[in-house]
Amino acid sequence: MIRTIGKVFLFLLLLLGAFLWMGQTITAMTGGEKKAASIVEITPEGGETIFWGKGRCFTCHSLGDQGSAVRCPNLGQFGEKFLMPIGERADERAKERSEETGEKYTATDYLVESLAVPSAYVVEGYKDEMAIVYAPPISLNLNEIKAVVAYLQSQGGELDLEAIENPSEISAKYYARISAATAAGGGDPGAGLEVFDDNCAECHKVQDEGGEIGPNLSTISLKGLKFISESILRPAKKITKGYETWVAVDTEGRRTTGLKTRDSATEVDITKANGEVVTITKTDIKEMEVDEGKSIMPEDLVEAMTVKDFQDVQAYMMMQKSESE
Numbered sequence: 001m002i003r004t005i006g007k008v009f010l011f012l013l014l015l016l017g018a019f020l021w022m023g024q025t026i027t028a029m030t031g032g033e034k035k036a037a038s039i040v041e042i043t044p045e046g047g048e049t050i051f052w053g054k055g056r057c058f059t060c061h062s063l064g065d066q067g068s069a070v071r072c073p074n075l076g077q078f079g080e081k082f083l084m085p086i087g088e089r090a091d092e093r094a095k096e097r098s099e100e101t102g103e104k105y106t107a108t109d110y111l112v113e114s115l116a117v118p119s120a121y122v123v124e125g126y127k128d129e130m131a132i133v134y135a136p137p138i139s140l141n142l143n144e145i146k147a148v149v150a151y152l153q154s155q156g157g158e159l160d161l162e163a164i165e166n167p168s169e170i171s172a173k174y175y176a177r178i179s180a181a182t183a184a185g186g187g188d189p190g191a192g193l194e195v196f197d198d199n200c201a202e203c204h205k206v207q208d209e210g211g212e213i214g215p216n217l218s219t220i221s222l223k224g225l226k227f228i229s230e231s232i233l234r235p236a237k238k239i240t241k242g243y244e245t246w247v248a249v250d251t252e253g254r255r256t257t258g259l260k261t262r263d264s265a266t267e268v269d270i271t272k273a274n275g276e277v278v279t280i281t282k283t284d285i286k287e288m289e290v291d292e293g294k295s296i297m298p299e300d301l302v303e304a305m306t307v308k309d310f311q312d313v314q315a316y317m318m319m320q321k322s323e324s325e
């Protein structure tokens with residue numbers, strides 16, 4: 001029995017080690033990517049090499065009679081179904097998106113959106129199966145995506161490098177999403193939101209949604225990826241001020257562990273990790289102190305997550321930088 005517990009413990013340690021190693025590798029990788037980013041030029045030619053190469057677009061899309069993929073929308077002019085190549089088609093889509101959302105979409109905004117959040121608009125007759133091209137295994141960076149947009153514009157549309165370089169509000173939001181994702185090792189922030197809802201939202205608010213046990217995470221990206229990563233892997237390593245773990249022992253020897261959420265002249269409230277609030281009369285307290293080595297945030301959260309979940313939730317965290325959005 002004891003040997004089994006020992007083994008389980010050893011396994012957990014190894015798992016934690018693996019995650020820490022991964023975190024560092026991710027940081028190293030994204031640092032490396034920044035250098036590579038300057039290589040692709042934001043021109044139709046730059047985008048062409050991505051489309052038929054690293055971006056793997058050709059494995060799903062053909063362009064007119066170029067390429068042989070048939071299961072996804074043709075991005076050129078083709079047959080009855082695709083009367084306009086994508087550059088021109090984007091104008092039509094932009095009109096549809098403007099009507100749907102009430103925001104003013106340009107053709108460039110539509111193209112950026114189709115790469116940043118493909119599920120925002122799903123082409124009729126197709127499934128929501130477009131790859132997140134800035135997540136693994138494709139992992140395009142923002143520059144490469146801008147180049148691809150230039151290439152798509154040049155397919156029958158108006159090449160507008162100005163709109164790519166100085167994005168509208170809509171495109172800028174999508175750029176931020178792509179940057180956040182690549183900064184977090186290429187996680188998918190959309191999938192990360194679901195991981196967050198399942199594992200974190202009971203304690204943390206983002207904007208106005210979520211629990212109140214832990215700190216509000218609406219601006220957490222400002223603390224950087226390394227901080228976020230370590231907060232999830234080893235919550236107790238650096239306890240956020242005001243969220244210390246208190247342990248109160250009453251005169252009958254009962255222990256209550258949690259955050260001190262109220263401290264009046266006669267009583268204290270301890271909020272436990274499950275949200276339950278325990279009120280203790282001060283005269284009943286025998287001992288009350290902070291446990292420096294413990295966080296209310298569970299140490300074993302990562303065990304319930306896959307490596308992808310972990311990357312995705314970090315990408316979602318890297319998107320949180322404003323109180324009101």
Ligand code: HEC
Nearest residue numbers: 055056057060072073114118121122123126129130131133
């Ligand atoms: C795994 C297959 C797959 C890969 C890889 C892929 N796509 Fe797609 N793409 C789709 C599918 C399926 C759709 C249709 C569903 C939708 O609209 O989201 C689509 C839709 C699109 C659209 C919208 C077309 C329209 O008519 O409005 C554009 C633009 C696009 N993809 C560009 C790209 C580019 C550029 C790449 C490479 C960087 C790429 N796709 C990689 C599957 C893929």
Ligand code: HEC
Nearest residue numbers: 199200203213214215231235238239240243273295296297
């Ligand atoms: C049971 C409640 C609980 C759950 C579940 C939980 N946390 Fe926490 N979290 C806390 C508390 C309490 C703190 C503050 C104490 C500390 O720093 O360890 C905290 C701190 C943090 C911090 C540091 C915040 C700062 O500004 O210093 C981050 C980042 C974080 N949590 C992210 C997450 C993520 C991501 C998840 C889900 C994968 C998660 N938490 C799940 C309770 C929780």
